[in-house]
Amino acid sequence: MQEKEVIIIGGGAAGLAAAVACKQKGIEDLLIIERGDYLGGILQQCIHDGFGLEKFHTSLAGPEYAQRYIDQVKEKEIPFLLNSMVVNLTPQKEVAVINSQGLHHYRAKVIILAMGCRERTRGAISIPGTRPSGIYAAGVAQELINLKDYMVGEKIVVLGSGDIGLIMARRLTLEGAEVIMVAEKLPYSSGLPRNINQCLYDFDIPLLLSHTVVDIEGNGRLSGVTIAQLGKRGGIIPGSKRKIPCDTLLLSVGLIPENELSREAGIVIDNITGGPQVDERGQTSVPGVFACGNVLQVHDIVDNVSLEAEYIVEGVAEYLEGKLTKEQGIKVELGEGLRYVVPQNLCRIKDTIFSFRVNQLGEKKILIFEEGKKVIKKKFLRRINPAEMVRVKLFSSELEDIKRLKVRLV
Amino acid sequence: MKAVNNHYDVVVIGGGVVGCAIARELSRYKLSIALLEKEADVGWGISCRNSGVVHAGFNYKPGTLRAQLCVKGNKSFAKLCQELDVPYKKIGKVVVAQKKGEIRELKKLKAQGEKNKVEGLQIINSTELKRLEPNVKGIAALYSPETAITSPYLLTIALAENALRNGVCFFLNTEVKSIAKLRNSDFRINTNQGEFISSYVINSAGLYSDRVAHMVSKDKYRIYPCRGEYYVLDKNASWIINRLIYPVPKAGASGLGIHLTPTIDGNILIGPSNEYIKIKNNFSTTSPVMKMLSAEARKFLPLISPGYIIRSYSGLRAKQAPSSEGGFWDFVIEESDTVKNFINLIGIESPGLTAAQPIAKRVVEIINKKERLSPNPNFNPSRKGILRFEEQDEETKKALIKQDPDYGEIVCRCEKVTKKEILEATNNPLGARSLISIKYRTRAMMGRCQGGYCLPRIIEILREYFNLNPQEILLKGDNSYLLTGYRSNKENELCKKKKLLSLAEELPV
Numbered sequence: 001m002q003e004k005e006v007i008i009i010g011g012g013a014a015g016l017a018a019a020v021a022c023k024q025k026g027i028e029d030l031l032i033i034e035r036g037d038y039l040g041g042i043l044q045q046c047i048h049d050g051f052g053l054e055k056f057h058t059s060l061a062g063p064e065y066a067q068r069y070i071d072q073v074k075e076k077e078i079p080f081l082l083n084s085m086v087v088n089l090t091p092q093k094e095v096a097v098i099n100s101q102g103l104h105h106y107r108a109k110v111i112i113l114a115m116g117c118r119e120r121t122r123g124a125i126s127i128p129g130t131r132p133s134g135i136y137a138a139g140v141a142q143e144l145i146n147l148k149d150y151m152v153g154e155k156i157v158v159l160g161s162g163d164i165g166l167i168m169a170r171r172l173t174l175e176g177a178e179v180i181m182v183a184e185k186l187p188y189s190s191g192l193p194r195n196i197n198q199c200l201y202d203f204d205i206p207l208l209l210s211h212t213v214v215d216i217e218g219n220g221r222l223s224g225v226t227i228a229q230l231g232k233r234g235g236i237i238p239g240s241k242r243k244i245p246c247d248t249l250l251l252s253v254g255l256i257p258e259n260e261l262s263r264e265a266g267i268v269i270d271n272i273t274g275g276p277q278v279d280e281r282g283q284t285s286v287p288g289v290f291a292c293g294n295v296l297q298v299h300d301i302v303d304n305v306s307l308e309a310e311y312i313v314e315g316v317a318e319y320l321e322g323k324l325t326k327e328q329g330i331k332v333e334l335g336e337g338l339r340y341v342v343p344q345n346l347c348r349i350k351d352t353i354f355s356f357r358v359n360q361l362g363e364k365k366i367l368i369f370e371e372g373k374k375v376i377k378k379k380f381l382r383r384i385n386p387a388e389m390v391r392v393k394l395f396s397s398e399l400e401d402i403k404r405l406k407v408r409l410v
Numbered sequence: 411m412k413a414v415n416n417h418y419d420v421v422v423i424g425g426g427v428v429g430c431a432i433a434r435e436l437s438r439y440k441l442s443i444a445l446l447e448k449e450a451d452v453g454w455g456i457s458c459r460n461s462g463v464v465h466a467g468f469n470y471k472p473g474t475l476r477a478q479l480c481v482k483g484n485k486s487f488a489k490l491c492q493e494l495d496v497p498y499k500k501i502g503k504v505v506v507a508q509k510k511g512e513i514r515e516l517k518k519l520k521a522q523g524e525k526n527k528v529e530g531l532q533i534i535n536s537t538e539l540k541r542l543e544p545n546v547k548g549i550a551a552l553y554s555p556e557t558a559i560t561s562p563y564l565l566t567i568a569l570a571e572n573a574l575r576n577g578v579c580f581f582l583n584t585e586v587k588s589i590a591k592l593r594n595s596d597f598r599i600n601t602n603q604g605e606f607i608s609s610y611v612i613n614s615a616g617l618y619s620d621r622v623a624h625m626v627s628k629d630k631y632r633i634y635p636c637r638g639e640y641y642v643l644d645k646n647a648s649w650i651i652n653r654l655i656y657p658v659p660k661a662g663a664s665g666l667g668i669h670l671t672p673t674i675d676g677n678i679l680i681g682p683s684n685e686y687i688k689i690k691n692n693f694s695t696t697s698p699v700m701k702m703l704s705a706e707a708r709k710f711l712p713l714i715s716p717g718y719i720i721r722s723y724s725g726l727r728a729k730q731a732p733s734s735e736g737g738f739w740d741f742v743i744e745e746s747d748t749v750k751n752f753i754n755l756i757g758i759e760s761p762g763l764t765a766a767q768p769i770a771k772r773v774v775e776i777i778n779k780k781e782r783l784s785p786n787p788n789f790n791p792s793r794k795g796i797l798r799f800e801e802q803d804e805e806t807k808k809a810l811i812k813q814d815p816d817y818g819e820i821v822c823r824c825e826k827v828t829k830k831e832i833l834e835a836t837n838n839p840l841g842a843r844s845l846i847s848i849k850y851r852t853r854a855m856m857g858r859c860q861g862g863y864c865l866p867r868i869i870e871i872l873r874e875y876f877n878l879n880p881q882e883i884l885l886k887g888d889n890s891y892l893l894t895g896y897r898s899n900k901e902n903e904l905c906k907k908k909k910l911l912s913l914a915e916e917l918p919v
Binding site: 214 | 641642691692693694695696697700716719720721722723804807808815816818819820823824859860861862865866869870880884886887888890891892893894896897898
């Protein structure tokens, strides 16, 4: 059993930023464990630009963004393992790792969960029909095209307007495929508005809102899908079904934080975010285990992942110094108009960034933080969109002496 | 014995669990045997798509072949699985009554089971049910301790591999087109891969057994495909039940009702539904049935939520009973009245998996009566499967990685399948090369991410191993290509040119 001060599980955007931040805080005894054969995680397959606007005030491609952190990891000589899969995590913060050198055990004072997320599959959303080849999660297609240099198909329907789906609609078009349409079950897109403009409208790819795939055909390769329009209550509008011949169906129907290890360690998971329940410093229900990035909540832009990772490392440093004692915190109550809030708990009075998702489109809304009837903070939101995370910072002065905290949107 | 010029003593048509069991039972004797399967691997018709239940045998009418062979099969199943290195667990089953009126049905089932010589059947009350299955709702149940589970695909593959090892020749992608009876009383079997000649034909073609029978005789068999759809639940849900949970079967129904089956791999299946369909290869799932499955399952288990669903699929039952009649007809296992040496297996639906070996023995008996077969002295009943790294203890895992670093590379994260296992599956004795073949052999791609992580990795392994072009990587059979080529057109051109080049080199100058 090797002892470490901090072990970071995952060498993607969150893990890299957390590692660099730890080093800057003077934490020396670090280890990043990455299952892939390179650092950078999913960023490496995101060869489009638009990363880093907030963090670096310039537009970078995914691999460029990752490289800025990888350079720092190498410069600061932060140790990392590649091709190494964490297969077990215990509440005692013991980690079992498998790689071609063997099965290794580590124990750490702090574990940072940075495993990212996975894509929701066809099975999870129960699309009826046959099971031919040619049905890909959008991110899998992205990996095959951008990292392995393969082409996945020629006539493509995209289901779901998540950002990866939109990016891939453009990518496939640029590679010479015909993207027939992007169908979205909801009456609004779940992707960022800039992606809808730059990936669909600029390439004349139609976006069909309130439409979904209701049947899949083909015994060998996919031969076609049936799409239908959905009514206000989500039912199929009679007569709206039509067959679309295609050889590929890309699914961009949501991301699920990858918390199988967290569950094994007994960490309490929030059913809505799919990530661990955390306090204002990203500490989970198991003391000394912190979470950041997409394993905590699915982010829209990577800059926020990096910022979140850096932010929780402040808590990591305090924990290691023994300053972060386990205190009975207060639960952040969720009121109307909001789908979730992170952090779910507040333990101490600190400057705290809250992340929210709203549950429908809207304009001119006010986000209210309140303690009972006393309003602590109001924030005006010109436009709200479930696809866009809302982040609001409350200062320690605003949180002083509170006994309860509720957030709602009116 | 070696076959000469595609002449065999016996040709088995159909590589389902029953066909493979027959091939294996025959290989105990000095015979030359060929098995013809139209798909790219064994078991892809019906066998891989059932619940994987080793039935005890109380559901079937006393005196029928189904009852006799099922009970026999149940009793010898553990030994069969041990010989073939196939997982098997005797977890037991409860048939749950929800209403008072159903208790009478439970008693009838128990009496029927006892007539069939099923052991250990008990009627239990709601308290006892609660103790066995805390999350299941019901007022009483029939408890059957002898009911077990296995892996239907691993069993089919194991039977085939053991038959192969004992001399049976397997022909995959080989579809029978017609059969002629020759003057010397041999059969000539025409397939898409050429002709086969044999003294005996065993028609174990499952859904298509009526069609194969009609190729040589006017026997009036007819098979009606009856579809059953399933949901597969995440392993995270496995704590919900401990045993097989069945409803009380409805009189005249064509299946045993929507049940909950823990699989040998730790998932739970919900299903199957029961719907006569027109086309024999229609393995679609449908939205009304999927909705019905969730609703039915929630009757017993209010805890089941849609978030646990990772996949749906469907299988087909090869039924003799037409939809107007429903219910079950008995298995037909007999030599054709009109065509000598042509043995038909018709309507082998549930409990065909449980009864596969007794069915096979019965077929051998028919031949043995006529031929007095002599034993194959080299027959070896045992077979080893692919070692599951994840199931080993810590020390074994360490030793395995030391011995072969490919054990240290986890390719499928959900099911924790290593590169070594993928390579072994890729290099399987039957020579099945598709992704589904690897999936059934290793469980890679069967977990909650459904191949999201491992698919690109497995594609690379397959490509390297067989030196394939991207277009040649198949999900299952013909035309199920996963990739259309390389990304950039330049490389595509280069690839085409290379092919042209190699063709040009081969041309005689």
